[in-house]
Amino acid sequence: MRPVMEVHEPDPKPPRRLTTRCCIVGGGPAGMMLGYLLGRAGIDTLVLEKHADFLRDFRGDTVHPSTMMVMHEVGLLPDFLKRPHQKVDRLSGEFGGAMFRIADLTRVNAPAPYIAFMPQWEFLDFMAAQGSAFPSLAIMRNTEAVDLLRSEGRVTGVVARTQDGDIHIAADLTIGCDGRHSRLRDLAGLMVEDIGAPIDVLWFRIARTGAGDPAFLHAAMGRLMVTIDRGDYWQCAYIIAKGQVDALKARGLPAFRDAVVEMVPALADHIDDVTSWDDVKLLTVTIDRLRKWSTGGLLCIGDAAHAMSPVGGVGINLAIQDAVATANILADKLRRNAVTDDDLEAVRQRRLFPATVIQAAQVQIQNRIIRRALQAELRPPTIIRLLNTMPLLQRLFGRLIGMGIRPEHVRSPSGSALPEAR
Ligand SMILES: Cc1cc2nc3c(=O)[nH]c(=O)nc-3n(C[C@H](O)[C@H](O)[C@H](O)COP(=O)(O)OP(=O)(O)OC[C@H]3O[C@@H](n4cnc5c(N)ncnc54)[C@H](O)[C@@H]3O)c2cc1C
Numbered sequence: 001m002r003p004v005m006e007v008h009e010p011d012p013k014p015p016r017r018l019t020t021r022c023c024i025v026g027g028g029p030a031g032m033m034l035g036y037l038l039g040r041a042g043i044d045t046l047v048l049e050k051h052a053d054f055l056r057d058f059r060g061d062t063v064h065p066s067t068m069m070v071m072h073e074v075g076l077l078p079d080f081l082k083r084p085h086q087k088v089d090r091l092s093g094e095f096g097g098a099m100f101r102i103a104d105l106t107r108v109n110a111p112a113p114y115i116a117f118m119p120q121w122e123f124l125d126f127m128a129a130q131g132s133a134f135p136s137l138a139i140m141r142n143t144e145a146v147d148l149l150r151s152e153g154r155v156t157g158v159v160a161r162t163q164d165g166d167i168h169i170a171a172d173l174t175i176g177c178d179g180r181h182s183r184l185r186d187l188a189g190l191m192v193e194d195i196g197a198p199i200d201v202l203w204f205r206i207a208r209t210g211a212g213d214p215a216f217l218h219a220a221m222g223r224l225m226v227t228i229d230r231g232d233y234w235q236c237a238y239i240i241a242k243g244q245v246d247a248l249k250a251r252g253l254p255a256f257r258d259a260v261v262e263m264v265p266a267l268a269d270h271i272d273d274v275t276s277w278d279d280v281k282l283l284t285v286t287i288d289r290l291r292k293w294s295t296g297g298l299l300c301i302g303d304a305a306h307a308m309s310p311v312g313g314v315g316i317n318l319a320i321q322d323a324v325a326t327a328n329i330l331a332d333k334l335r336r337n338a339v340t341d342d343d344l345e346a347v348r349q350r351r352l353f354p355a356t357v358i359q360a361a362q363v364q365i366q367n368r369i370i371r372r373a374l375q376a377e378l379r380p381p382t383i384i385r386l387l388n389t390m391p392l393l394q395r396l397f398g399r400l401i402g403m404g405i406r407p408e409h410v411r412s413p414s415g416s417a418l419p420e421a422r
Contacts, residue, residue, distance in 0.1 A: 015166040020046040023171035025145040025184055030302030030319035031177030032127040037327035039137025042415040043334050048160055050144035054121035061117045062313035065110035065402040067320050072111040073410040085118035086229050093217035095380035100388040105398035148187045155297035173339055176300040180286050180307035185300050195287040197309050202238040203281045207270040218263050219373040241374050245282050285309050287359055294344035306355040311362040325350045327412035354405040
C-alpha cells in the first residue's frame with residue numbers, strides 16, 4: 001500500500017487592505033480623465049486598470065475638438081499636441097468610386113478645430129504621466145476589480161486581483177469606467193437596455209508608403225471600410241454584418257485581401273502584410289445603455305453606462321465628457337465626503353441626453369447608411385448627397401461630430417495642494 005502523504009498548503013495570504021475616497025475602475029478614456037480631474041482637485045483617488053499598459057489596439061484613435069477643449073481648459077493642450085498625431089479637419093467618403101464631402105470642422109469654435117488621430121495608448125499614457133504630478137492620485141495597473149465590497153446594501157469599494165494576491169479597497173465612492181463589458185454594472189445588478197448594432201468590425205493594419213488615399217470612408221460593391229492614417233501604416237476597419245465573420249473566413253484570406261484592394265487600390269502594395277487571419281482581429285460592436293447609472297456608493301460612466309458603436313468615432317469623446325461632468329458635479333462633494341445618491345443621479349441626468357441623442361444617431365447611420373452599403377446599394381444615401389452639395393451642412397455636421405451635444409467645460413477645482421477633509 002502506498003503511504004498517504006499529508007500535504008499542508010500554506011495559508012492563503014490574507015487580502016491587503018487599502019482605503020481611498022474614490023476608487024475608479026478602468027483606465028480607459030473615462031477613467032483616466034476622471035482620475036486626472038479628481039487628482040487635480042486634491043481628492044484621494046485610486047484608478048485600477050486590469051492591464052499592465054495601454055498598448056491595446058482596439059480602442060479607436062479619434063480625439064475631437066471637445067476633448068482638446070478640455071485639455072485647453074486644464075492647460076495641457078500644447079504638451080498634448082506634442083504627442084504623435086495626424087490632423088484631419090475635413091471628412092470625406094468614397095461611394096462607388098465617387099468622392100463625397102461629409103463634414104467640415106474648420107469653423108468649429110474651439111482651440112483645436114480638427115480631429116487629432118492619435119493612437120489611444122498615446123492619449124492614455126499622456127493622461128497617466130500628467131496625473132502622476134498629483135500626490136492624491138494613484139494608478140494601479142495589473143489590478144482587476146473582481147467583486148464589490150458591500151455594507152448595509154451599499155457599495156463600499158471593490159475586491160481587486162493582483163499578481164501579489166487580492167486587495168480589499170474600501171472607497172467612499174466607486175466609479176465604474178470599465179467599458180462596454182463592465183463587470184461592475186453586472187455585479188451591482190444595474191439593468192442594461194440593449195439597443196442593438198447590426199455590425200462588427202475587422203481590424204488590421206497595412207504599411208503606408210507614398211502619398212496615400214485621401215478618403216476616410218470607402219463604400220463599394222457591398223463593402224465598407226474606414227482607413228485611419230497612423231503615419232507609417234493604415235489602420236483599417238473593415239465593416240461586416242454581425243455574425244458574418246465565419247462566412248467571410250470560409251471564402252479564404254486571398255479573397256478577403258482582394259476585396260480590400262478592390263475597394264482601396266492604394267493598399268495594393270502592402271496588402272501582403274495581412275499574412276493570416278491572426279492579423280485580422282474581430283471587434284464586436286454593441287450599443288446599449290443602463291436604465292440607472294448608479295446605486296448607493298457606485299456610479300457608472302462612459303461605455304459602462306452607455307456602450308457606443310464606432311460610428312462617428314465619438315465614443316472616446318463622450319466618455320471624456322462624462323468624466324468632466326462627473327468631476328464638475330462630484331469633486332467638491334467628494335472632498336467634503338458629502339456625496340449623496342441624488343448627486344450620482346445628477347450625473348445621469350446631465351449626461352443622458354447627449355448619450356441618447358448620439359446613440360440614436362449611430363443607430364440611424366447603421367441602419368440607413370451602413371446596412372444599405374453592405375447590401376451593395378451603390379447609390380449614396382440622400383443625406384450623403386445633401387452633405388456633399390451643402391457646405392453649411394458639412395460645417396454643422398462637423399460641429400456635431402467635433403463638439404458633440406452639450407459640451408462640458410471643466411469647473412472642478414484645481415486644488416491638489418489643499419489638504420483634504422476626511
Ligand atoms: C471596434 C470599435 C472601434 C471604435 N473606434 C472608436 C473611435 O475611433 N473613436 C471613438 O471615439 N470611439 C471609438 N469606439 C468607441 C470607444 O472605444 C468607446 O466608446 C470608448 O473607449 C469608451 O471609453 P471608456 O473609458 O468608457 O471605456 P474603455 O475604453 O472600454 O476602457 C475601459 C478600461 O477598463 C479596463 N477594465 C475593464 N474591466 C476592468 C476591471 N474589472 N478592472 C480593472 N480594469 C478594467 C479596460 O482594460 C479598459 O482599459 C470604438 C468602439 C469599437 C467597438
